[in-house]
Amino acid sequence: MTNAMQDKKRPFKGHKARHFLFETDEDGRVATITLNRPEKKNPLTFESYEELGDLFRSLARASDVRAVVLAGAGGNFCSGGDVFEIIEPLTKMAMPDLLAFTRMTGDLVRQIRACPQPVIAAVDGICAGAGAILAMAADHRLATPDTKTAFLFTRVGLAGADMGACGILPRIIGQGRAAELLFTGRVMTATEGHAWGFYNALHDGAALHDEAHRFARMIADGPWFAHTMTKKMLDQEWSMGIEELIESEAQAQAICMATGDFRRAFEAFAAKSKPDFQGD
Structure with a gap:
């Protein structure tokens, strides 16, 4: 951002x-x-x-x-x-x-x-x-x-x-x-x-x-940006068909994969430490 x-x-x-x-x-x-x-x-x-x-x-x-x-x-x-x-x-x-x-x-x-x-x-x-x-x-x-x-x-x-x-x-x-x-x-x-x-x-x-x-x-204290995406999808997908909702989730998850939190979680896992989620 x-x-x-x-x-x-x-x-x-x-x-x-x-x-x-x-x-x-x-x-x-x-x-x-x-x-x-x-x-x-x-x-x-x-x-x-x-x-x-x-x-x-x-x-x-x-x-x-x-x-x-x-x-x-x-x-x-x-x-x-x-x-x-x-x-x-x-x-x-x-x-x-x-x-x-x-x-x-x-x-x-x-x-x-x-x-x-x-x-x-x-x-x-x-x-x-x-x-x-x-x-x-x-x-x-x-x-x-x-x-x-x-x-x-x-x-x-x-x-x-x-x-x-x-x-x-x-x-x-x-x-x-x-x-x-x-x-x-x-x-x-x-x-x-x-x-x-x-x-x-x-x-x-x-x-x-x-x-x-x-x-x-x-x-x-968790992956803040990802949580906002989960809430959005839970609300938005009520009115979607199966094809539309699967595509929407593919886009949502790809967006989350581009965040620093995703990288931080991997690095923390590799280092056997707790991730510091920052919401970006």
Whole structure:
């Protein structure tokens, strides 16, 4: 990458968020976003939706952040949209404003999927509505045995087709299971979520955030550029046929083979040492 392109990037260490907490490791490689309204189980508002979308969009220009942990404060992940700050106003809006809102919420999922950093969701307690969608949009999901996950849109008279759920959830847990959850709005237990592949692992509440950070750190210290390519291919190949996806992966892998990290990994293997991945 040219110096001119590097100059367009900026560090996110020290970034201040307004509607949630944002912090990074000392070297900036792992960022942690914490939804921080524990007294209400961390619901989203119009403002936090917008700020989260803007943040994930801007992370494409981060010079330091290589992985993101998404969590909630106070023993819960996210209870969805705030009943009185979002749901009530929505009942009084005209169709154009409602469409603007649903496009904004959908854009948050789009930006989580599009940002180059793998996103690890650390899910505890209540994970409902839009909170379940945030977990769904992540690349890796950890939970506790007490986690309760519900796509409960149908319980408020809405379709399960919210923020990409009808397209993304079946790809994670299967069409039949996704249909059941989206039609009924019932709670998916942590045991079900783990067995069905929604959650990658279950950890005790006291260990959850450490385990999420450990996984994020492993990703951040790995071949950064190659990880961004893996995430891109996982997302992009959903809509491809077999011939197209195989060709796309051939191109992606050839690009990775031209990086310094590929050479460093070989040299480290030959020297029986640990590679120093630098993301180029």
